Amino acid sequence: MNTTHLNELLDHLLGMQERDSLEEALRDLLTPAELTEVCNRLQILRMLEAGVPQREIAKQLGVGIATVTRGARALKIKQQQRLP
Incomplete structure (x- = not known):
């Protein structure tokens, strides 16, 4: 696994401030x-x-x-x- 890409994913998800935003991000990605x-x-x-x-x-x-x-x-x- 590319650790740079993993770190970008983690940073993206950690940047979500609200539960709804996190759910939306997961639904966009998966x-x-x-x-x-x-x-x-x-x-x-x-x-x-x-x-x-x-x-x-x-x-x-x-x-x-x-x-x-x-x-x-x-x-x-x-x-x-x-x-x-």
Whole structure:
């Protein structure tokens, strides 16, 4: 990933002062399917953190188990990075 482009994206989103402006920016940048996917991934992380089993998450959100497993792997890496 091009870090310059990522930084530009982050700066653009951080520049949004209002919730409506941020939503509009996301809708301008993402297709409806991409926005749904991003929202689902956030819910996956939250549900994993709450201890919901992976198969239940997949069922509730209507996503594949591989998507949930990807989230679990990302969460595990994040937790390992926090350890001293």
